[in-house]
Amino acid sequence: MLVGISLENKLQNTGKPKDCADEMSQALLEVASQRCKRSYAKIFGYFAPRLRSYALKQMGNEALAMEMVQDTMANVWQKAHLFNAEKGSPSTWIFTIARNIRFDMLRKLKNRKEDICSDDLWPVLCEQTPDQNEVSLEEQVTLEQVGLLFNSLPDKQRAVIEAIYIDGKSQQEVADELAIPLGTVKSRTRLALQRLKDMLEDHD
Amino acid sequence: MxxxxxxxxxxxxxxxxxxxxxxxxxxxxxxxxxxxxxxxxxxxxxxxxxxxxxxxxxxxxxxxxxxxxxxxMHLPVIDTKPVVAPRIELDGRFFDVPRPLQRFVKNTGNWSHLLGKVWQAPVDLGDAGEANFIYMEKGGRVPEHTHKGTELTLVVDGEFSDGLADYDSGDFIIMDNEHIHSPHSNAVEGCLVFSIVDKPLHFTSGIARLLNPFSHLFFK
Structure with missing residues (x-):
């Protein structure tokens, strides 16, 4: 049970938005500086029931809605020091936290293991602690390997491929430069690409 | 600008x-x-x-x-510390990247030579797919191509042109099968971009069409 803290909900339908924003800003400051439970209860009393209604509309599921409220309000308690009244009102700050939570919840529902998370997209709770989950790069055919394959081409074919693909020359230009017939350039190109394709297939 | x-x-x-x-x-x-x-x-x-x-x-x-x-209210305060911003390195040059991309610097593989004066480093985005940092040296050019899917590009540092427009650091570019372009950089410092393609590119100019069998390796 809570000791000495009454659940306040009196603000719910009273006060002008500006007064309310000022009062909530002040309460957030007190939570940040003194871990003031009374101030937090005031913030909670105002926002939690609103977030619950909003979340139910968004998620369409009672349990998910309450999870979103829980996670959002936990962030408000734990990271109140990141609220900056100069950057916006408490309701905008809390709304954007809720948006991030919803984005991540939907991502997890889709069962994605590692993905772009809301902290990357909307740094509302910025100065995040670094992510400890290092991800190892999956094994993949790299262009370096393709480069090695290019290097294993016969010199004459490689010269043609490099002139065309690296220097961006036309087949006619290559023919002129190397003083060989255009048909030869074409056949060397064709043979080289066929060879590369074969090597790639062997590689797999 | x-x-x-x-x-x-x-x-x-x-x-x-x-x-x-x-x-x-x-x-x-x-x-x-x-x-x-x-x-x-x-x-x-x-x-x-x-x-x-x-x-x-x-x-x-x-x-x-x-x-x-x-x-x-039983939960502890979460103290957050500013993190030293990771940067992208290429041949001893360091590039600052926008904050949302910083988390992916550690997911970035080695640079490899793509074509001519164009370099590429793959970025693992998890199930959201793969992105690439692409660096064009001065004079570097990607052959003319269109897109089977969507190509998203953010210019991280430098300038490049693609025959359709000139781009500068910070520009947001979205291309699909209605666009044919050939990105190239004439900037002295070259150009670093961050790019995501969801399907392979399709090369359109006469000769580079021969690259199409390999484009899934080069650009996707």
Missing amino acids: INYHPTDKQLQQFAEGNISPALALVVSAHCDVCSQCQEKVDDINIELSSVIENVRAHDFKDPAFEKMLASI
């Missing part, structure tokens, strides 16, 4: 969180360096958050709230 921005609709969907993760990442990175778009998103956030003020609040006497409040 930034000339190419996401559309207002894209910014709206971004602020709502109703956008694919890959597109959201590139929009977010753009907003990090474009104060104009960041202000628009801030305004949309204010507008969207009024829904919290105006919604009919759920009955607070629900006992679940009291339980939730008590459990939350």
Whole structure:
């Protein structure tokens, strides 16, 4: 049970938005500086029931809605020091936290293991602690390997491929430069690409 | 100077969180360096958050709230520390990247030579797919191509042109099968871009068409 803290909900339908924003800003400051439970209860009393209604509309599921409220309000308690009244009102700050939570919840529902998370997209709770989950790069055919394959081409074919693909020359230009017939350039190109394709297939 | 921005609709969907993760990442990175778009998103956030003020609040006497409040206030404060911003390195040159991309610097593989004066480093985005940092040296050119899917590009550092327009650091570019272009950089310092393609490129100029059998390796 809570000791000495009454659940306040009196603000719910009273006060002008500006007064309310000022009062909530002040309460957030007190939570940040003194871990003031009374101030937090005031913030909670105002926002939690609103977030619950909003979340139910968004998620369409009672349990998910309450999870979103829980996670959002936990962030408000734990990271109140990141609220900056100069950057916006408490309701905008809390709304954007809720948006991030919803984005991540939907991502997890889709069962994605590692993905772009809301902290990357909307740094509302910025100065995040670094992510400890290092991800190892999956094994993949790299262009370096393709480069090695290019290097294993016969010199004459490689010269043609490099002139065309690296220097961006036309087949006619290559023919002129190397003083060989255009048909030869074409056949060397064709043979080289066929060879590369074969090597790639062997590689797999 | 930034000339190419996401559309207002894209910014709206971004602020709502109703956008694919890959597109959201590139929009977010753009907003990090474009104060104009960041202000628009801030305004949309204010507008969207009024829904919290105006919604009919759920009955607070629900006992679940009291339980939730008590459990939350047992949680410790989370102290956050500013992190040293990781940077992208290429041949001893370091590039700052927009904040939303910083987490992916450690997921970035080695640079490999792509074509001519063009270099590429793959970035693992998890299930959102793969991105690439692409660096064009002065004079570097990607052969003319169109796109089987969508190509998202953010100019991280430098300038390049593609036959359709000239781009500068911070520009947001979205290309699909209606666009044919050939990115190249004539900037002395070259150009670093961050790019996501969801399907292979399709090379369109006579000779480079021969690359198509391999394009899934080069650009996807």
